[in-house]
Amino acid sequence: MDVNDFCKAYGVERRNTDSMKWDALEERFGEKDLTPLWVADMEFKTVPEAIKAIKNRAEHGAFGYSKVPDSYYEAFFNWQKRHGMIIKQEELRFATGVVGSLYAMMHAYTQPAEAVLVCTPVYYPFFFAINGSGRKLIECELTNTDGIYSLDLNRFEQKIVENKIKLFILCSPHNPVGRVWSEKELLDMLEICRKYGVVVVSDEIHQDYIRSGSNFISSSIVADGKYKDILVTLTSGSKTFNLAGLIHSHVIIYDEKLRERYDNFIETIGEPPVNIMGILATEAAYRHGEFWLEGAKALVQQNYNFMKAEFAAKAPNAIISPMEGTYLMWMDLRSFIGTAPTVDFIQKKCRLAVNVGEKFYCLGKGGEGFVRINLGTLPKYVEFAAGRIIENL
Secondary structure (H helix, E strand, O other): OOOOHHHHEEOOOOOOOOOOHHHHHHHHHHHOEEEOOOOOOOOOOOOHHEEEEEEEEHHHHOOOOOOOOOHHHHHHHHHHHHHOOOOHHHEEEEEEEEEHHHHHHHHHEEEOOOEEEOOOOOOOHHHHHHHHHOOOEEOOOOOEEEEEOOOOOHHHHHHHHHOOEEEEEOOOOOOOOOOOOOOOHHHHHHHHHHOOOEEEEEEEOOOOOOOOOOOOOOHHHHHHHOOHEEEEEEEEEHHHHHOHHHHOOEEEEOOHHHHHHHHHHHHHOOOOOOOHHHHHHHHHHHHHHHHHHHHHHHHHHHHHHHHHHHHHHHHHOOHHHOOOEOOEEEEEEHHOOOOOOOHHHHHOOOOOOEEEEEHHHOOOOOOOOOEEEOOOOOOOHHHHHHHHHHHHO
């Protein structure tokens, strides 16, 4: 689908709809008069068949407790086959979201005060789950070479050994730097984790937003599934189809012993019932949403290409990391604003509400001068943001 046609068909105004992104600006940023490109959702209606599924159930009018139909498993498993993943029904659990599942991971696979490893800069709710569960957060900073990020395996292994790491949270594709890890990179990480008995939780929520030329490899299929016995995979249709508010996600646990540990923890807090609207909409999106997704990906690619070209022409010292995956662009503005608090520039001067780099490090240090910009939006907002940043540099 042409990008203009996609925007015309699905673009929607979200102000005054109790949108977190648009209507909670004062609560989250202390000011209302900002243009938001922060939280990872979109200004687009979801897949039409998903909307129809919700409408049909709404017209039925009864919203009692519901079960997951067999047809849902079929739709989800078929979708995951595009990533080479073969999932059995007994391996799948449901949750209210990937972030909530991270808290469950802490309790299922670690004890209080044990160490959990993340690779920074990384999606900041990882920090909340670790610290909020009384675990010890250990950061292994990725190596940044002119905006291209990689993992120093020696540093990674050293962090695991020195801190007796029990759990590693892998972000794949990596949010915010946009890396899509190669199979070799994943193999190296997983092999080190196996060597030291570390359980790996792979957050693969952005698996469907992969830029042309990159190839997403699920951790579960590395070396023909060799590491499934130390692995838990977290996914959701929420990012793929803009369904985050329907509160529905997946926990995939391949190993029987790991499943038992997870199930034993869930018994202590009570398994949450499924959200029937989330089930119905997600199933419909998996069955009918490929055309919609291709339009959304084309839009993200166009927005990214615009940002790259605009800054190359007018502010070439700004470094935009290659966005191999996700729809979140990572930009280094340190050559212009130094290491002063990023919010002073991006919010106070540019009047933009974005996630500043400091948020993606546990203590903030190291993220000064970086911003994450959500490109899953209408081109007019991306063009406005580029103009505001460039004119204030």
